[in-house]
Amino acid sequence: MIQNKKMIQNTDDLLGSIFAEYIKNTPDVNSILSTHLEENSNLFKKKLKKLPIKTKTVSDINDSFKVKLTIIEKKLQILLNCNSIDSKKNLEKISGVLLGMCPDNIKEVYCLKKDIMIFLLKENKPKRLMVQLEKKTIEELITTIEPSKIISLTRHTESKKWLQDYKKQLGKLNASHFEKRKIQINIIDNSSSIHLLELKKHHQKPWLISHNKEAGTITCFAHNNIINFPLPILMFTVVFFHYFFEISYAGLFNKYTIKVDPENVGNRFIDSISNNEHLSFFNPHSYSESLYWDKALELFHQKFDFDELNFFSTTAFCGDFVDDKIVSFNLIDQIWNINFPYNKKFYCFKTKSTPNFTYHFQEMYWFNIFPKILNISNNDMVLQIIKNEDNGDSLFTKKMLRKYTI
Numbered sequence: 001m002i003q004n005k006k007m008i009q010n011t012d013d014l015l016g017s018i019f020a021e022y023i024k025n026t027p028d029v030n031s032i033l034s035t036h037l038e039e040n041s042n043l044f045k046k047k048l049k050k051l052p053i054k055t056k057t058v059s060d061i062n063d064s065f066k067v068k069l070t071i072i073e074k075k076l077q078i079l080l081n082c083n084s085i086d087s088k089k090n091l092e093k094i095s096g097v098l099l100g101m102c103p104d105n106i107k108e109v110y111c112l113k114k115d116i117m118i119f120l121l122k123e124n125k126p127k128r129l130m131v132q133l134e135k136k137t138i139e140e141l142i143t144t145i146e147p148s149k150i151i152s153l154t155r156h157t158e159s160k161k162w163l164q165d166y167k168k169q170l171g172k173l174n175a176s177h178f179e180k181r182k183i184q185i186n187i188i189d190n191s192s193s194i195h196l197l198e199l200k201k202h203h204q205k206p207w208l209i210s211h212n213k214e215a216g217t218i219t220c221f222a223h224n225n226i227i228n229f230p231l232p233i234l235m236f237t238v239v240f241f242h243y244f245f246e247i248s249y250a251g252l253f254n255k256y257t258i259k260v261d262p263e264n265v266g267n268r269f270i271d272s273i274s275n276n277e278h279l280s281f282f283n284p285h286s287y288s289e290s291l292y293w294d295k296a297l298e299l300f301h302q303k304f305d306f307d308e309l310n311f312f313s314t315t316a317f318c319g320d321f322v323d324d325k326i327v328s329f330n331l332i333d334q335i336w337n338i339n340f341p342y343n344k345k346f347y348c349f350k351t352k353s354t355p356n357f358t359y360h361f362q363e364m365y366w367f368n369i370f371p372k373i374l375n376i377s378n379n380d381m382v383l384q385i386i387k388n389e390d391n392g393d394s395l396f397t398k399k400m401l402r403k404y405t406i
Contacts, residue, residue: 007033014040014319014326015362017281022397026405029373036369044320047311047329058325062356065334066230068308073231075306085208085236088189091220094233095185098240099218101303108180109251110258111216116177117147124166126150129157149186152212152219167274170214173266175258183247186219206340207235211243213250214269218243229339238332241296249291253389268390277392282363286393287385290367293332293360300331317368319361328361336360370397374404 007030008020014037023029053060077083082094099107112120122138129150135141141150155163206229208221218240229235253272257265278284297316301309315329328334336357371381388396 007037010037014321015281015365016326016358017279017362017366019366022401023373026373026401032369032372036372040318040365041320043314043318044329047315047318050311056322058322058327058356061322061327062337066338068311069231069234069334069338071308072304072306073234075308076233076237076304079304080233080237082233085220085232086222088187088222091187091222094236095187095218095220095240098237099183099185099244101299102241102244103299106245106248106251108182109216109248110178110180110254111251112148112151112173112214113177113179114147116173117151117215118142120166120169121147121150123169124162126154126158126162128159128162129153132157146184148184148212148215148217149219151215152186152210152217153188155212156210156219167270171267171270173269175262175265178254178258178265180251181216183244184215184217186217188219188221207239209236209239209243211247213247213273216247216251218247231335231339235335235339238296238300238335241299242292245292245295245299246288249288249386250389252386256387257390271390275390275392277394279393279397282366282393283359284393286363287367287370287396288389290360290364291382291385293364294367297331317361317365319358319365326356326358326362328356328358330358330361330364332360333357370400374400376404 005020005024008023011017011033012019048056048061051061051064053064080094080097082090085091085094118138121142125138130136130138130141133141133144135144145153154166158166208223210219210221211217212219250269250272254265254269257268261268276284279286283289294316297312301313312329312331312334316331319326319328319330319333321327333356340357371378374381376384384400385396388399391399
């Protein structure tokens, strides 16, 4: 079947992608792409008309979103009774509330047993962390901090060489080394945060909230010197939900591998976090990341019913060209635009076609359309993402196309 290359090219132009090489011989792909492009364009135009702006320029659109998200931020602060994330007290309060909003049925996850975490720490002592906390032995360290919290801190404190050695040990584990338990919240106070974060010489994400899948923890750092973000609570809330689902789905992947490949659970887990054989035009793990953001946004809209949020209820996959520049209507992209306008560490996520963030929209657009190309349900797509978490995105794309379209 000869495909209409225009629809594939139009999709690639919008997403900054090169999917043509993957789907050029896929049956019926033209009609699917055409329908989706038209639906996206119509939704974009409909939403654009609802913005209170006189001229439809990128600058005016951004200004309008800044007003809208600033109102959402203020309403969140009032509802959550929290206006900053720079203290341990505030973090304990807001993280407890947000965890309570998360689905109860996936709050227990398959992660490392306590004695196995202690074994890993003894095999590969986190020397930087021990020096910082003035602990001479692992036994002394674990009497002060739970092993799961120690494991979660090591990615922030230890060297790349330490992390590589730790992953080698982790890769040797099997099903007997994992258990099911509740996701834990780890709050680090101001003084500890300042010193611990200074130990990490490699990239530190600016929102000062992190996660550890094998330990089943979300770690929040209180920090007096945190950048004064315009939308601190909004950013914290969506990132917290994202990490909750990331840990939960990692637990489901572990549950799956425990059943089908019990001797290689550790090795496949390492592949799931380290396999960066990704689609060259997207960030690594774009399918799973889009899944986590999709679930996080769904939960966010369920729990917070603000008039200003209604605009974004159907726009996670929506974006289009304005004056030859791509504009995203994805809520996360817009939060990033406001909080990180000049952040050089995040500039790599911006494309040549726009000075704004668009990658959440672009990756979620493909995440939304791919099951339609495969002619499978969204639930089946989620299941396949979980089962193939240890595959790189490029391999996963080819694998799914072979399985469902040939």
